[in-house]
Amino acid sequence: MEFNASGAVFAKKNNFADSMRQFISEEAAIFSPEKEEAASASMDRTAEKIVRFSADKSKVKAKEQKRILDSIKGDNIKPETGHVAEGKTEIKAVSSKMDKFTDERPGSDVKASQSKPKEVSSSERSAKKAKSKETKAAATKTAVANLFKAKADMSNDLVSDKVTGDALKDGNSGLVKTFTTFINPMTYVKKWLAKIAALIAPYILIFTTVAAVVFIIIALLFSVLQPIAEVGEALSGFVAMFTGDGGGLRNTSFSDGEIDEIVAASGADETQEKVIRYALSKVGYPYSQDYRTSGKAYDCSSLAYYSWENAGVDISYGTNYPPTAAEGARMLEAHSKKLSTSDLKPGDLIYYGGEANGRYMGIYHVAIYVGDGKAVEALSTKYGVVYQKLRTKNACMVCRPNM
Known part of the structure; x- marks a missing residue:
């Protein structure tokens, strides 16, 4: 067939979760504190559960509307006679499926059979509309839930991600962290203060003990x-x-x-x-x-x-x-x-x-x-x-x- 011979190439469709991971990773702050990321992941997980629960409810409603629609269709047609139900205008039931496809090659005398349109009741239209609404709502909510899940997964990855040594991949860790720590003067100030504290701590303890004893004696x-x-x-x-x-x-x-x-x-x-x-x-x-x-x-x-x-x-x-x-x-x-x-x-x-x-x-x-x-x-x-x-x-x- 011409379709097969056209040489059309279709690109592989990305998974929704993968796309969201890429988007969130690009937007995430490089130096975001781990505690904030963990808290964000927890909130996203909670939001995902809430939205997914609502999506499940919409799916249930859509199934219910489909059941109602099937029931309406079954009531409108009598299987034995092929005529409409009592109180309706009698029309001939027509099969919705074509017996065969039309072959349009030259010389063909076969023509597609013609079918007569079927009348649709108001209750059937209402059921179809409700079913379509709930189906769309379920799909939308599921997409939002997947977004929250992807965002939570990314936040957890930022918290638990181990240093690989790749400066571009690790952000302010690995080689970059080593460099920034080396040039940061507060690194040496903290070390100097820690050494001083370690040296004077015993004397402070002795002084405090002696002062307490003297106070007790005076009292x-x-x-x-x-x-x-x-x-x-x-x-x-x-x-x-x-x-x-x-x-x-x-x-x-x-x-x-x-x-x-x-x-x-x-x-x-x-x-x-x-x-x-x-x-x-x-x-x-x-x-x-x-x-x-x-x-x-x-x-x-x-x-x-x-x-x-x-x-x-x-x-x-x-x-x-x-x-x-x-x-x-x-x-x-x-x-x-x-x-x-x-x-x-x-x-x-x-x-x-x-x-x-x-x-x-x-x-x-x-x-x-x-x-x-x-x-x-x-x-x-x-x-x-x-x-x-x-x-x-x-x-x-x-x-x-x-x-």
């Missing part, structure tokens, strides 16, 4: 020294109101008459009187920690314990044994026996602290206030139990066991 010292300063100042002001013999130390025994005079001047009630009478009766006794419970010698905390036991108050809270000064202060404070003011009463216990002895608030000593600015305390092995002006230096807590 602890402040928590100990602050109450010492406040209590000491309050007691100093209180004791300054009293005058007398100048507060000279006495470590010789009192007679009963002298004790009566001191008690009468103190203004003590019945319980307080029992406490200070016992303490005053022990002035002149030796100081000893080994024999602190013997009744023949005392240390500061055992004198406080037995003086209050004489008044029927147990400041050991059930142990029936003299606690240390620090432990006694801790228990009294825990039982809300700590005073918030310097309004001292006879029998009140004054605790002294601030030393690094590992005990509660660094407390190391306790004295018994007897009134008139004076106190009784087991001072030391040199002086024993003494009666003197109340000392305020390093005083950190005042407690009243029967409060």
Whole structure:
């Protein structure tokens, strides 16, 4: 045939996805960040799914319209008689297919058969129109979905594409990246800053650690020294109101008459009187920690314990044994026996602290206030139990066991 002999050459038709890949790759930014490309691919995948879902719905509608059209055609023609259905103008059914093709070679007497046009109902035309509309919509949406798919594939390729060493192919990677990195001054600035950071990081860590330790120590010292300063100042002001013999130390025994005079001047009630009478009766006794419970010698905390036991108050809270000064202060404070003011009463216990002895608030000593600015305390092995002006230096807590 002439058609075959014409020598016409048809070019290979490109796949739609391949064309879109080429278009998108030409439009994509060379230095586009990988995160942006990945995000773009994710959005394109989502858009593709949405459009493809809509295309599938249009395909389903097109099939439905084809089914309706086939049904209409079947209802309009009766198979037995070949006549139109009831209520329609009777016409002769004509086959839509030609029995044979016309051979137009010279001498041929065969002519193509003629067919009579068939009337088309309005419902059939409507069905055909709806079918054509849905078919076109499905094709359009499918093309858009393929576009989104191609764009997503290209974005993923830009993210996952490995360096090949081809500068033109890799963009800002491979040889080009090596060159741009070499000439970029920030490359060397970053390396220099990284080295400096690595060198000074240990010193910064050490400095931070030392600073934290110093801060903690200062905070602890402040928590100990602050109450010492406040209590000491309050007691100093209180004791300054009293005058007398100048507060000279006495470590010789009192007679009963002298004790009566001191008690009468103190203004003590019945319980307080029992406490200070016992303490005053022990002035002149030796100081000893080994024999602190013997009744023949005392240390500061055992004198406080037995003086209050004489008044029927147990400041050991059930142990029936003299606690240390620090432990006694801790228990009294825990039982809300700590005073918030310097309004001292006879029998009140004054605790002294601030030393690094590992005990509660660094407390190391306790004295018994007897009134008139004076106190009784087991001072030391040199002086024993003494009666003197109340000392305020390093005083950190005042407690009243029967409060």
